[in-house]
Amino acid sequence: MERQEIIDGLVEILKTVRTIDPQKLNKVTEETDFIADLNTPSTEMINIAAKAEQKFDVEFDDDDIDNLGSKVKDIVDLILTVKERE
Amino acid sequence: MQIAGRRVAVVGMGGAFPDCANLAEFSDKLFSGKSLVREWGEAAAHGKNIRSTVSGYITEAEMGLEPIYSTLAENYPETYIDKLKRIPDANLSTADVGSIWSMLGSLDAIKMAGWTEAETQSGQTGVVIGSGGAGHVILRSAWHNFFELGKKTRAAGSHTVDRAMVYRDAANVSCLIKNKGVCESIGSACATGLGNIGYAYRLIRYGLQDRAIAGGVEGTSLETFIGFDAMQVLSRGFSPLESSRPFDVNRNGFVCSFGCGIVALEEYEMAKARGAHILGVIDNYFNNSDGDGNMFFPSFSGQKKLWEGLLDNSELRPDVVKVHGTSTPVGDAIELLSVVDVMGEKGYHISAPKSQFGHMLGAAGSVEFITALLMLQQQKVLPCLNAVTLNPELEAIQKTIGWKGPVKPLEAYRDLILQETISKEINRIVCLNYGFGGTNSAISVSRELL
Numbered sequence: 406m407e408r409q410e411i412i413d414g415l416v417e418i419l420k421t422v423r424t425i426d427p428q429k430l431n432k433v434t435e436e437t438d439f440i441a442d443l444n445t446p447s448t449e450m451i452n453i454a455a456k457a458e459q460k461f462d463v464e465f466d467d468d469d470i471d472n473l474g475s476k477v478k479d480i481v482d483l484i485l486t487v488k489e490r491e
Numbered sequence: 492m493q494i495a496g497r498r499v500a501v502v503g504m505g506g507a508f509p510d511c512a513n514l515a516e517f518s519d520k521l522f523s524g525k526s527l528v529r530e531w532g533e534a535a536a537h538g539k540n541i542r543s544t545v546s547g548y549i550t551e552a553e554m555g556l557e558p559i560y561s562t563l564a565e566n567y568p569e570t571y572i573d574k575l576k577r578i579p580d581a582n583l584s585t586a587d588v589g590s591i592w593s594m595l596g597s598l599d600a601i602k603m604a605g606w607t608e609a610e611t612q613s614g615q616t617g618v619v620i621g622s623g624g625a626g627h628v629i630l631r632s633a634w635h636n637f638f639e640l641g642k643k644t645r646a647a648g649s650h651t652v653d654r655a656m657v658y659r660d661a662a663n664v665s666c667l668i669k670n671k672g673v674c675e676s677i678g679s680a681c682a683t684g685l686g687n688i689g690y691a692y693r694l695i696r697y698g699l700q701d702r703a704i705a706g707g708v709e710g711t712s713l714e715t716f717i718g719f720d721a722m723q724v725l726s727r728g729f730s731p732l733e734s735s736r737p738f739d740v741n742r743n744g745f746v747c748s749f750g751c752g753i754v755a756l757e758e759y760e761m762a763k764a765r766g767a768h769i770l771g772v773i774d775n776y777f778n779n780s781d782g783d784g785n786m787f788f789p790s791f792s793g794q795k796k797l798w799e800g801l802l803d804n805s806e807l808r809p810d811v812v813k814v815h816g817t818s819t820p821v822g823d824a825i826e827l828l829s830v831v832d833v834m835g836e837k838g839y840h841i842s843a844p845k846s847q848f849g850h851m852l853g854a855a856g857s858v859e860f861i862t863a864l865l866m867l868q869q870q871k872v873l874p875c876l877n878a879v880t881l882n883p884e885l886e887a888i889q890k891t892i893g894w895k896g897p898v899k900p901l902e903a904y905r906d907l908i909l910q911e912t913i914s915k916e917i918n919r920i921v922c923l924n925y926g927f928g929g930t931n932s933a934i935s936v937s938r939e940l941l
Contacts, residue, residue, distance in 0.1 A: 423559070423570055423580040446581065448649045455563055455645045 503755030505599025547748030589710025623853025626655025680926030685856025736877030746849030752857030781929030816843030
């Protein structure tokens with residue numbers, strides 16, 4: 406799975422989070438920070454991670470989520486790592 | 492301790508009302524004698540597994556709300572969309588339906604009160620709102636996905652706590668209006684709505700706050716409904732419009748309903764000084780417990796002591812008594828006898844608004860307080876629908892040894908209970924509500940006499 410394909414999928418997830426301004430989703434890159442750049446409420450991060458599990462058919466460990474950074478690249482890396490692990 | 496000369500005015504009101512788009516429609520329908528009770532398809536869909544199928548319910552669509560269901564947890568409303576754009580998405584994300592109604596009612600009450608942003612957000616503005624039940628709709632599907640379907644806790648997302656906690660309604664309103672005073676929730680079963688208003692009254696009366704948003708809410712929930720249905724205490728066998736019939740000899744239970752009533756309270760002199768429209772002035776609030784160890788059965792002596800505490804040796808008497816009047820066989824009889832014992836056989840009227848919209852549980856006291864404010868405003872007494880025939884025989888309690896209450900059968904008090912709206916001078920109304928656990932609450936509210 407290509408990294409851009411994952412980013413596009415993440416943007417689709419972010420569009421369902423109503424507390425994120427949709428206009429901020431036009432220029433999402435690997436360096437975009439969910440909290441600093443998109444103003445995502447921190448309570449929504451676990452919801453995004455759970456939806457990513459469903460969308461990309463992976464299962465994160467609790468440690469994966471505890472150690473997850475807040476940038477887009479962090480979750481892209483995690484998805485690819487977990488896919489390889491599985 | 493009460494501060495001499497400090498009084499409390501009601502300066503705003505709002506809420507959510509069955510089969511009504513807004514407060515104005517609620518008022519119009521009530522004074523024109525309509526019932527807001529309907530056949531409830533959501534209950535009827537359960538066939539023989541459910542006993543009662545009538546309710547004063549409110550749908551999400553009727554409130555301009557659309558649920559967004561989770562893709563991770565079955566039947567879990569992840570959040571709601573406010574199609575009328577009254578509540579920001581961030582606030583919707585932490586709210587169950589009842590909390591959304593509370594926020595909407597609070598915005599209406601604040602708008603009517605005319606509070607500035609600085610006043611609303613002051614450390615002297617409190618929020619006191621409670622609910623009878625928990626966030627059942629949220630909890631039911633969240634728990635089902637974890638316990639029955641074996642899903643991870645995160646499947647239901649990160650908002651089951653804030654959307655289901657006991658004081659979720661107060662918390663959501665406080666986060667919306669950004670007040671800096673107290674934010675609490677009083678729970679007293681079916682006295683909750685009045686209890687929260689009474690507590691807020693005391694906060695202002697005792698000098699702890701200058702303003703308060705207060706009330707009660709009961710979001711539409713079949714989970715709540717079925718608990719009472721199992722107790723066999725809900726009305727059945729009548730058409731929806733005839734199901735709630737307080738004091739009628741053929742009454743057989745209450746109509747389980749849902750709604751929200753929010754009022755804005757303000758220290759009287761402050762409200763006057765800024766030229767606020769005063770909807771009513773609270774004379775006193777009192778609450779007590781039966782003290783007989785009975786969770787459910789109402790108490791004649793408990794209600795008499797409630798009146799003693801409320802009137803506090805004052806000679807003032809209400810023109811209307813807004814009763815709890817649930818339409819249960821035992822409750823209505825004891826309540827009418829206790830009212831007559833204190834108030835006598837004439838010189839006032841009894842209004843039982845549950846006859847028009849059923850029993851809103853945790854919202855009952857606050858929505859019915861709003862009906863009292865509307866009665867003061869309109870100078871009309873709301874009717875007691877379906878009170879067609881009052882018992883010509885003595886009640887069982889009147890035949891007990893040592894009975895010291897009224898000795899006439901209920902039909903002797905027919906003239907107090909009208910089935911149609913009437914106009915008359917109304918200067919003072921007493922509101923009564925009781926709840927499981929033997930808790931009793933009463934408030935007296937007067938028209939501002941200029």
